[in-house]
Amino acid sequence: MTENLTEAPSLLRELSTEGLREHAAGALTRARQRSTVLTDAVDDGDLVRQHSKLMSPLVWDLAHIGSQEELWLVRDVGGREPLRPDIDDLYDAFQHPRADRPALPLLGPAEAREYVGEVRAKAFEVLEKAPMEGRRLTEAAFAFGMITQHEQQHDETMLATHQLRKGEPVLHAPPAPTRRGGPLPAEVEVPAGAFLMGTSVEPWSLDNERPAHEVWVDGFLIDTTPVTNAEYVRFLEAGGYDQQRWWSEAGWKYRQEHDITAPRFWWRETDGWWRTRFGVREPVPAGQPVMHVSFYEAEAYAAWAGKRLPTEREWEKAARFDPATGQSRRYPWGNEEPTAERANLGQAHLSPAEAGAYPAGASPLGVHQLIGDVWEWTSSDFHGYPGFAAFPYREYSEVFFGPEYKVLRGGSFGTDAAAIRGTFRNWDYPIRRQIFSGFRCARDLPGV
Numbered sequence: 001m002t003e004n005l006t007e008a009p010s011l012l013r014e015l016s017t018e019g020l021r022e023h024a025a026g027a028l029t030r031a032r033q034r035s036t037v038l039t040d041a042v043d044d045g046d047l048v049r050q051h052s053k054l055m056s057p058l059v060w061d062l063a064h065i066g067s068q069e070e071l072w073l074v075r076d077v078g079g080r081e082p083l084r085p086d087i088d089d090l091y092d093a094f095q096h097p098r099a100d101r102p103a104l105p106l107l108g109p110a111e112a113r114e115y116v117g118e119v120r121a122k123a124f125e126v127l128e129k130a131p132m133e134g135r136r137l138t139e140a141a142f143a144f145g146m147i148t149q150h151e152q153q154h155d156e157t158m159l160a161t162h163q164l165r166k167g168e169p170v171l172h173a174p175p176a177p178t179r180r181g182g183p184l185p186a187e188v189e190v191p192a193g194a195f196l197m198g199t200s201v202e203p204w205s206l207d208n209e210r211p212a213h214e215v216w217v218d219g220f221l222i223d224t225t226p227v228t229n230a231e232y233v234r235f236l237e238a239g240g241y242d243q244q245r246w247w248s249e250a251g252w253k254y255r256q257e258h259d260i261t262a263p264r265f266w267w268r269e270t271d272g273w274w275r276t277r278f279g280v281r282e283p284v285p286a287g288q289p290v291m292h293v294s295f296y297e298a299e300a301y302a303a304w305a306g307k308r309l310p311t312e313r314e315w316e317k318a319a320r321f322d323p324a325t326g327q328s329r330r331y332p333w334g335n336e337e338p339t340a341e342r343a344n345l346g347q348a349h350l351s352p353a354e355a356g357a358y359p360a361g362a363s364p365l366g367v368h369q370l371i372g373d374v375w376e377w378t379s380s381d382f383h384g385y386p387g388f389a390a391f392p393y394r395e396y397s398e399v400f401f402g403p404e405y406k407v408l409r410g411g412s413f414g415t416d417a418a419a420i421r422g423t424f425r426n427w428d429y430p431i432r433r434q435i436f437s438g439f440r441c442a443r444d445l446p447g448v
Contacts, residue, residue: 004326005196007212008335012140012203017132024127024144027418031151032120034347034416035065038158041170044109051165053099054434058161060091061154063107066116067091069123069147072392077143078126083118094395123147137392145204145418146392152416159347159414160434162278163265169279176344176353176413179287184224184356188366189445190314192219195321196328197313198385199423208397209423211387212328217317222310223440225355225368226289226376227301233273233284235301236262246303251296254431264292264433278350287354289374289438295406295430298377298439307441312380312407312425314442319363319370319410320422331422332363332370338417343372346416352438353413372415374438375408375426382407382427400427412436 015023039047039062047059056064067087074080089095090104107115123144130138137143162171193216199205200212241261244252254260262268265276266284273284293301295309302308310318320328329335333342342361344353352373362368370376382405390398405427411420414436428435 005194005214006327007196007199007201008327008330010202011335020132020141021127024141025124027148028123028144031148031155031416031418034155035062035151038155038162046165047109050102051161052434055157055161055164056098056101058158059109059112060101060106061158063112063115064091064093065151065154066119068150070119072143073123073126073147074119077130077138078122080122080126083122084115140203142203146206149204149206149419152419155416156412156414160436164434167279171278171350173348173350176349176351177357179354179356181359184368186224187221188224189221190217190219190318190365191323192217195317197316202330202421202423205423206396207389207391208384208425211385213386215313217313219445220314220442221445222314222318222367222442224366226374226438226440228286228355229284229288229290230286232263232290232301235304238304240300240304246300248296248299251300254296260297263290263297289352289355291352291374291436291438292433293437293439294433295377302441305441307443309377309379309439310442312378312409315376315378315409316422318365318367322364324364329422332367333361338371344413345372345411345420347414349413351413370410371420372411373413374436375412376410377437377439378407378409380407381405404429406430408437
């Protein structure tokens with residue numbers, strides 16, 4: 001390994017056994033509070049309705065959260081008797097496609113709420129006694145962190161379902177912050193060199209983030225902030241959706257077959273572009289990152305702008321590498337946990353913040369908003385790192401490896417702090433637009 005390349009230590013490893021239990025209990029509680037907000041915001045009819053064939057009914061997500069918690073925390077870690085073995089198959093995401101789930105004999109809203117409450121009570125009993133060492137699944141409370149992240153990931157999925165539902169607004173939050181101060185440079189240079197990608201020390205990291213490994217990255221330029229709505233409108237007004245030359249073959253075919261003419265939830269009025277956001281009809285905010293665009297749209301915009309999408313390793317180097325120390329940080333700003341001053345996370349706001357609104361969250365190289373606001377498409381396919389080992393089950397990551405999926409990084413305003421870090425990897429089909437996805441561009445250094 002190149003001398004002086006290191007990985008930032010994890011703060012979780014500094015906690016005592018009781019400290020780990022307290023931390024895990026707090027993370028689980030915060031996730032459940034959010035699940036409750038998302039499911040209590042609508043009536044039973046909306047809970048059982050399928051708002052889009054791309055998504056499950058909200059009541060399926062809720063009971064699935066409980067089913068996974070029962071499988072891993074109550075049965076596996078706790079060694080307890082099953083509460084509802086009869087519903088294991090109903091809530092196995094690999095057994096039933098989302099489009100088919102409304103036809104299943106699912107738990108109703110009241111029964112689902114009762115079930116997840118019973119499971120949580122048992123899980124907390126297990127947490128009080130479970131050792132925090134001696135077994136990889138319980139080392140540093142990993143299983144509890146895994147289930148916390150699973151619930152928060154489904155909370156973000158349920159938030160995306162709320163975006164797809166019809167009707168009056170039912171979710172509310174204060175507006176996201178605006179940018180203050182002078183203009184930022186359009187691009188930041190990331191110098192050539194090696195850095196440590198991934199992690200081998202973060203206790204709650206998931207299998208596809210592991211292990212830490214040295215990679216070389218040629219020098220490149222990356223956008224200081226995600227591409228904004230105003231910048232994307234210029235692509236629209238220049239006829240970007242009508243000119244095949246900007247699109248890949250697969251992207252152009254997708255655009256034509258589905259008559260894609262703008263980001264999802266946008267439409268044109270005589271006074272400009274408008275969008276629907278959680279039931280609110282509003283003018284598209286110029287300064288916010290563009291959202292609800294597919295990989296193909298992001299790729300086409302980048303080509304039109306004379307740039308490209310960053311690779312996954314370029315994105316992570318821009319987000320984590322500190323050239324002064326040679327260290328790969330946990331987050332762009334350092335090793336401390338996210339705060340409201342550093343990143344737009346956890347549904348604190350119901351939209352991205354303006355580009356440049358979080359100067360406290362910038363990386364050492366001066367790249368902004370790499371965590372939160374919008375998931376960022378990269379040009380990379382989803383694969384395991386060298387030395388990858390599936391844990392604790394293949395279906396979390398390994399079954400998705402291959403060119404069908406593109407990697408997204410950084411999280412969105414709907415991602416909780418427990419479910420994001422500088423090494424976290426998300427993936428989806430390149431056609432997906434209902435997710436809170438945006439992008440930033442990169443380009444090679446001139447003359448290189």
